[in-house]
Amino acid sequence: MKRKGLVFSALVLSIAALLSLSIPGQAYIGPGAGFAFLSSFLVLFLTFFLAIFSFLSWPFRFLLRLAKGRQAYKKALVDKVVIVGLDGLEPSLTEKFMAEGKLPHLARLKKEGSYARLQTTTPAISPVAWSSFMTGSEPSKHNIFDFLSRDPRTYLPALSSARIAGPKKTLSWGKYKIPLRKPEIRGFRKSVPFWKILGHAGIFSTVLRVPITFPPEKFAGHLLSGMCAPDLKGSQGTFAFYTTDKEKIKKKEGGVAISVEVIDGRIKTYISGPDNSLLKKPEELRLPLAIDLDKEKGEALLDWPGQRLRLKKGMFSPWVKLVFRPGLGMKVKAIAKFFVSAVEPHFEMYLTPLNIDPEKPALPISHPFIYSVYLSKLLGSFVTLGEANDTWALNEGALNEASFLELTYSNHHEWEAMLINALCKTKKGAVVCVFETTDSIQHMFWRYLDAGHPALKTTPSEMSSGIIEDLYKKMDDLVGRARQSLGPRSVLIVMSDHGFKSFRRGVNLNSWLYLNGYLSLKEGKKESEEWFKDVEWERTRAYALGLGGLYINQKGREAKGVVPAGEETKALKAELIGKLAGLRDSQTGEVSITEVYDRDKIYAGPYRENAPDLIIGYNQGYRASWDSVTGKVNGAVFEDNSKAWSGDHCIDPRYVPGVFFSNRKINRLSPSIMDIAPSVLQVFGLPVPAHMDGRPLLAAEEESPRKKGRKR
């Protein structure tokens, strides 16, 4: 070793001596060094330029900030507010684990600050609840009522939060239509998130992965979109499952199954990309993929344009880049992970949805645009899809439980790194980060807490109830680390948007409506395929779509509406409420629906008209059935939920409150999710806008420390 070092030193010295002897012109030692020196010189030059610019302009910016900042923080009670959102953290479990001493950091927060169950929204669905969280207002003021809304002209579902359409102006050229403008991306969430109000007042915020923040809005801060940000296909996540097993090739919800064949140890297949929107007749973009199998080693060698990857069975690949070329020299970039679950007797491989590459985003996923680029360069590639954890892949058997957990926690660690980075960089202002890990894992593993769950008999059960306990402990540890980074003038809020309950039985409302004469099928049909394909609208008075919505087929509103608006609609709603509230499960005898909410009684905002006419409050253990959500009609109203997705929260909101923890005392026992936005404004000394329905929770009795200082 020592000798090697000596030889190396001698070599370096000889070369240096040789160089010192050469004529000055030859001191340049070639392009290799040129590469390095030019690049690093460029960086140094840029750094010094920015440093000098920053120093020269600093006094002016300082004065400006001082003026703004003084105004901004003039009445502020705190310097920093940190909100850690743990989607779906269930209060009953949290309380149980705290009592057992398993969540020391949350217990400490409760002891030193406050803890309460947090009222959620009606309906208790994440996009609705988080929209109310950020705007401080009830759903009819922010216009989000479910994941899906319906188009009354077609009765078809549409994503409730955003719409991505092609550019308005294009240039026709041969087989191409060249976009002359950017694609049209419209967000449907209305009202103003609190970080925008903070920004107006000069208070900086970092907002990470909060649901319904796609498309990202401009404001004075940084934002990375969360739930509802699409994948590269424009969907909410489409995985691919490759298999040689013909029996496993069937329609996969949330994904595509691709049949492959092994010929001489090699599989030739493709990676399914987005539609080529440059073409007049769009067709799917595909990347050729060759897979060489080494059965002895249990490995697969994946080969696609520009890259090769050796992957062992049972291991996830790191994020890999996939470049699609729609033509005209354009490139669309995605990132994805591969997972080979079996090599023999059948080959099986899972490919995550094609996430928008944060380093070269095909669609804006952050504000400012460079924020996702920055995070990617600093922390590495990360999942950008809104519904990041691939619950459908587990539901449909493309991933097993262990690999689903591995993928989910890998995503979680990426978000943790972002949060820690934001906490380090934000000395003053707000930091908000939502983790959907808690929601996804509870959805998929709740059955382990419920011995009577039907899915325990039908789905592979490799794990135990320890999964959820472990999840809660991990979140507690995260809270501990977040708290450590805070100073004395910081507020920490840990909260969930709703809780969780078991989802044992599904209720097909459309079937109930059909069997009770409110919904009619076409002549000769006794069932309807999804999205009401066989529904006779002219004889239908009501229909259900999404996780909790029931609509009246109203004349003048729906394309083929039959129920006149006004008294007749009111009467029909009253009739339906009367029949549905208290509806008993014919098999178990249990009440399946505890409450039916009339939108005209619970909402008062300007977007009430877009809400479902009735919102169904299911009892614990029940939820809209899988078929009902997608507008299928059949003869069975109740059915067992046999999917791994065994926990849910889309039920009567009274049964699924969230949690609220803070390091500060609160002024009431029963806070609501709508109270958080006004509370943040309040602690920063800003007035609460009149449109907000929530009321400040924190520190209402406290006085500004600056004021205190002046009095002294």
Place this chain on the structure above:
Amino acid sequence: MWTFNSLIGRMFALIFFPFRSLHPWFAMVFISFLTGLLMLFVFRLTSNQKGIRQVKDKIKAHLLELRLFKDSLPVTLKAQGQILKHNLKYISYSAKPMLVMIIPLLVILAQLNLWFGYEALRAGDTALVKVVLKKSVAPFEADVELEAPPGLAVETPPLRLVETGEVYWRIRAKKEGVHELRVKLAGQNVTKTVIVTAKPLARVCPMKSASLLDGLLFPGEKLIPSRTPLTFVEIIYPAKRLNLAGLGLHWLIPYLVLSVLFGFIFKRPFRVEI
């Protein structure tokens, strides 16, 4: 060493053969292109590509940080520190390929210097011939003589500088060709090639030396045997300049710019992180 120099010299002669009658810029662009590719190849093989990619990402991230957190002095100061730290790391990652490349590049540069460093004589041109004697030989006592072939003429008697041990003659080129001057001293002969041509690109070696280092830097001719009382013989050719919009550039400048440029252009297709 001569075998090696001669082999490399022939290789370069082959490379430049099609360019002899063309403007030197063509040859310069071509050799810069080849060097750029060669260096990319060497860089890819010898450097820590993953490390370079990571450190460059970090530098870019902290540069973006300067913009994203422009109102936070502590964050921007820290970012600047990080940029400098990662820049040093980046340079350290480039050290290994740089060291590997130094020796082949010295060889290449020495060869290129012969092709682009000096203007060959044209018929009718004059040039000085300089002979440096070993210290043991007194210039005035030495019976040193310069003999010209028919294509050259020696125009002056020898001019001797006692202090430096140098002897000068002026020669005139009479006709095109590769001519051999003969320096006679103490019964020993040393020949030196003189190139007379009107072609824009020619291999011109100005010096023939007894020193090993000079042999490396001017690899166009054999070394002078060590027993000969001469240190070196030099023809003082006019320096060659590459004309760019009226500017006479030393060949190293376009070579540096072009080879780096080609390197940057082809780094993506060849997937080299630099």
